[in-house]
Amino acid sequence: MIAPARAPRAPDRLLRFVRVDPRAHALTVAPRSALVAQFAPGDLLVVNDAATLPASLAGHTADGKAIELRLTGPIEADGTATGVVFGAGTWRARTEGRALAPSLGRGTRVVLAGGLEAHVIAVDPARARLVRIAFDGRGDALERAVYAAGRPVQYAHHASELDLWEVQTIYAGRPWAVEAPSAGFALDTAMLVALRARGVAVARLTHAAGLSSTGDRAIDAALPLPERFEVPAATVRAVSRARRCGGRVIAIGTSVARALEGNAALHGGRLVAACGITDHLLGPGARRRVVDGLWSGLHEPGASHFALWTSFASEPILRRALAVAEAAGMVGEEFGDGLLILPYAPVPAA
Amino acid sequence: MIGRGTNVWITGGGRGLGAGLARVWARRGARVAITARNATELEATAAGIRATGGFAVALPGDVAAKEAAHPLAARAQEALGGVQVLVLAASALGPEPLRLLGDTDCEDLERALAVNVVGPFRLTKAVTGAMAVSGGGLVVHVSSDAALTPYPTWGAYGASKAAFDQLARIWAAEVASLGVRFLSIDPGDMDTALHRTAVPDADRSQLQDPAEVAERFAALVDRACVHENGARLVLAAEAA
Numbered sequence: 073m074i075a076p077a078r079a080p081r082a083p084d085r086l087l088r089f090v091r092v093d094p095r096a097h098a099l100t101v102a103p104r105s106a107l108v109a110q111f112a113p114g115d116l117l118v119v120n121d122a123a124t125l126p127a128s129l130a131g132h133t134a135d136g137k138a139i140e141l142r143l144t145g146p147i148e149a150d151g152t153a154t155g156v157v158f159g160a161g162t163w164r165a166r167t168e169g170r171a172l173a174p175s176l177g178r179g180t181r182v183v184l185a186g187g188l189e190a191h192v193i194a195v196d197p198a199r200a201r202l203v204r205i206a207f208d209g210r211g212d213a214l215e216r217a218v219y220a221a222g223r224p225v226q227y228a229h230h231a232s233e234l235d236l237w238e239v240q241t242i243y244a245g246r247p248w249a250v251e252a253p254s255a256g257f258a259l260d261t262a263m264l265v266a267l268r269a270r271g272v273a274v275a276r277l278t279h280a281a282g283l284s285s286t287g288d289r290a291i292d293a294a295l296p297l298p299e300r301f302e303v304p305a306a307t308v309r310a311v312s313r314a315r316r317c318g319g320r321v322i323a324i325g326t327s328v329a330r331a332l333e334g335n336a337a338l339h340g341g342r343l344v345a346a347c348g349i350t351d352h353l354l355g356p357g358a359r360r361r362v363v364d365g366l367w368s369g370l371h372e373p374g375a376s377h378f379a380l381w382t383s384f385a386s387e388p389i390l391r392r393a394l395a396v397a398e399a400a401g402m403v404g405e406e407f408g409d410g411l412l413i414l415p416y417a418p419v420p421a422a
Numbered sequence: 423m424i425g426r427g428t429n430v431w432i433t434g435g436g437r438g439l440g441a442g443l444a445r446v447w448a449r450r451g452a453r454v455a456i457t458a459r460n461a462t463e464l465e466a467t468a469a470g471i472r473a474t475g476g477f478a479v480a481l482p483g484d485v486a487a488k489e490a491a492h493p494l495a496a497r498a499q500e501a502l503g504g505v506q507v508l509v510l511a512a513s514a515l516g517p518e519p520l521r522l523l524g525d526t527d528c529e530d531l532e533r534a535l536a537v538n539v540v541g542p543f544r545l546t547k548a549v550t551g552a553m554a555v556s557g558g559g560l561v562v563h564v565s566s567d568a569a570l571t572p573y574p575t576w577g578a579y580g581a582s583k584a585a586f587d588q589l590a591r592i593w594a595a596e597v598a599s600l601g602v603r604f605l606s607i608d609p610g611d612m613d614t615a616l617h618r619t620a621v622p623d624a625d626r627s628q629l630q631d632p633a634e635v636a637e638r639f640a641a642l643v644d645r646a647c648v649h650e651n652g653a654r655l656v657l658a659a660e661a662a
Contacts (some may be wrong), residue, residue: 121552216481246499
């Protein structure tokens, strides 16, 4: 069991990573300073530039019952959003141990922090805590109210309350994620400059990374829920260029792998510039059409991240990688150390 | 060339030069987001642009507030669908009325640094990474001749603008390879609320109209690529 990192990485804490070569079955541990050298000129890193919303909204129902609403995705232009309802309490309690949420029927009004109001417009028939809501207001006025009312979604393994800036990557753009695309925390400006100098390309997409855990068995079994993504034309061109030159495409985070493979799955196996919703799941033996390698945080078997890893490397070598990480004293979860699954030799073009 | 297909975010966009730039670029087809503390004035400026067929959205907020930076940046990214150009035009004088440094409260210097240096730095930090992974972008610092010339009583403002110029140069030296460009532009004296506060008895007929300055400022930004990344440009000299 890898201990979770309990707080954002202090500047003096060395980030390390386990390097897995899925073909040679080789494992090595290296410091972050060795990360850029793992990539070759012509390789392409793809990042998820979604900024992280303060998606935890405390409040109460019109009849005074305390709730916490955690958005599962971005707020739509019409002021609607999907969320999971929790009962009284905060992130300090494990999600599995949270007080049961009051049952919110269609039409129930809720009052959230700062006076932000909303009402329930639909309840998932199989999962009563998963609701669709309509906020009063829309556009920037609503965004502003959510930023005033909300807190970053966080979990019991954290030591203290997170600030909004602690859950943003350095390249955060539109606020579509409700949990940080945290694999990107490893990248800083110096690394972007070093990658550029090495001839390693970086491209972006936006993927609305959702909740990783809710404590509700029925909802957790369905995670990740369908998520919105956008792959820009420039990124499709960058992938083609990498392919042509024998470069590898490396996803910075599982959300990037999901967006790229989900996009290709929606378009007959080809990556196209598009905005869409993906319910694509990567698991053992899943065929990958776009992504050759993956940079990720460290997560335990059983987490949805681990399931996605198994489409890049076999479960036994991944379990060995986690054992090596644990023995080396590495830490896991969003502020922890990393895992790089990347074949040593360039992959021949498909 | 800033026009159709360009997304621009302007601080100090409710009035003066910032509002003038918003109007010029929106007229050319750019999508414009403007930020200032005065929400009523800001919305009126945005509404005026929309009434003439332009795209403008008001994002009220205080650029000097630490907690405001990421929410503002995220709201600008969402409203525009990405920020390609950031123009930092919001400015504070420091002590009002202006005073000699020896008579300036430290808090007034801190206020000038917060509005003119630290706040803009936070916003720049919040958007340049996204620019870098999107193929590049442009950040424009609105400067002043007070950054170079030691005018008595302009100490807090002048020191902050000198720091602002130097930030642009160093950003440019650091991230040039990522395609992010920086410029500092001194627009010259304008007939603005800031100038009226600084020099209440100025002969306003001798001051430039910010709307007219905005036209020339926009033309200068269009030629940004011919200047060295991080360059400090003076609009008056360019006007000839």
